Amino acid sequence: MPAEHITFPGHAGTPLAARLDLPSGPVLATALFAHCFTCSKDIPAARRIAARLASMGIAVLRFDFTGLGHSEGEFSNTSFSSNVADLNAAAQYLASRGMAPDLLIGHSLGGAAVLRARAGIPSVKGVVTLGAPFDPGHVAHNFEDALPEIAAHGSAQVNLGGRPFTISREFVEDIQAETLLPAISELHAALLVLHAPQDAIVGIENAAQIFTTAKHPKSFVTLDDADHLISRAQDAEYAASVIAAWAGRYIDLAPPAPPPGAPEGVLRVTESSPDGYLQDIQSGPDHHAYADEPLAYGGSNLGMSPYGFVSAGLGACTSMTLRMYARRKGWPLLGIDVEISHDKVHAQDATTGNPSRIDQFTRKIYLQGDLSTDQRHRLLEIADKCPVHRTLEHGARVVTLLQDTATQS
Structure with a gap:
């Protein structure tokens, strides 16, 4: 996934460190991500959500609030209001690049901040x-x-997540004085609330209050047994998928016209993480799928294998081809089922004479309906005319070009 590591001035003018995760293709929309209290832009949940959105054409800017992560400034001088001001500064930076944010995403206190911002x-x-x-x-x-101690001395050093932070009296007074009710009730944007019922840091009743205060359109989705930081990979993956599906309903993700010679547009595959094999497959703004490897091969088994997709293409193309033909003929074909199995079998290489293994796809076709014997035989012949079948049988030429990209993670 292409990315830019950038800085922009925060609310106090100090440089804030940010990462702009970009789609491999055209940018169709932009999201701005706010991390949780004392966290950073690089927590696993933020990385996965950004990767999933980027795969569908949404650029994502995630940054460290003042005094946190790689951003400059003193955390002890910040407050909830300054976090909101940092978010506004980030939005202004994006707007200056012609990428004004369409979507705000906030985790924990960052969620409160995006509601306010x-x-x-x-x-x-x-x-x-x-x-x-x-x-x-x-x-x-x-x-x-x-x-x-904070009330008596103006500040105190506390331990949060194993790290020391100085909390000021101004910070405490600021969060205690803040109320989100007006901001939520007058949000004037679609709202998605994600929360885990067993969240031990921020109780589920907070989600209920946010949801009931907001006006429609609004949605609530439970994160089941996820922890507050959404630290497990499967929980982050689920949250990313829900956000991606929901965002496509409220944000215009119309792609540009397909390039010449590619009437179906460009299919893009983006690696989810360098730690495994999960891949995001995006075909236009509407069609997403996962490719992965089984657990036994080091994958997370969240999607079909690459060979599984080849088999799926053959099976789907076969069924579609039969339906087109039967419909044109007016034949009583009521249903079609296709089973594909893939294997490699020994064969003699035609050019070198050396033993080799070739791919074999076994296709079983089940036809439902009051079809005559001649009609069934003809449909079997038509199955061999499926375009994917012909591509596999005759082979295809693959032209590979190494492209320049933005800085990779």
Whole structure:
């Protein structure tokens, strides 16, 4: 997945570190991602969501808030309001590049921040929250033991996730004074609320409050037994898939006209992560599939193998070809089932004489309907005229070009 590592000035003018995940093809829309409290732009959930959206043509900007991750500035001088201001700065940066955000996505306190920031970003058509609090002051429970010291001395150092952070009195007062009710009730954008019922950090009642306060269009999807950080790969994958499917309903993802010689457009395959074999396959804005390898071969088994897709193409093309022919003839073909199995069998190489193995696809066709023997035999002949069958039988020429891309992760 192409990416740009960039910086832009935050609310206080200090440089904020960001990553812009770009589609391999044309940019059809843009999303802005806000990470959770004291996290960074690079947590697994953010990476997977960005990769999935990029595969369908949505560029994703994720950045570190002031004083966190690789961004400059002092975290002790930040507040919820400054996070909102950083989001607005990020949106302005995108707009300066002609990529004003269509979608805001926020995780935990970042979810509260995108709800609050929406009013200042008019280009936004949809907002997504993951494990977000209805009341930003909820975050204070992470350091409630230090609240007396913060009140007495103006700040205190607390341990969050094994790392030290200085929390100021201004930060506490800011989150306690903030209310999201007006921002949510006047969101003027489609809303998707994602939350896990067993979230031990931000309770599910927060999702209920956000959802009931918002006006339609709004959607709620449970993340089942995911943890607050959505740290398990399968949970991040599920969240990414839901967001991608939902976003396509509210954001115009019309692709440009297909290039000459490719009437069906360009099919794009994007690696989900360098750690496994999962691939996002996107054909236009509407059709997505996963390719993967079985667990036994180091994959995560979330999609068909590449050979599985070849078999699927043969089976689908066979069924479509038979239906077209029977429909044109007016024959009583009521249903079609095609079974494909793929194997390699020994054969003698035609040119070298050396033993080799060739691919064999065994195709079983089941035809339903009151068809005569002659009609069934004719349909069997027609099956061999399926375009994919002919491509596999006659072979195809593959032209491979190595293209220049943006900086890779």
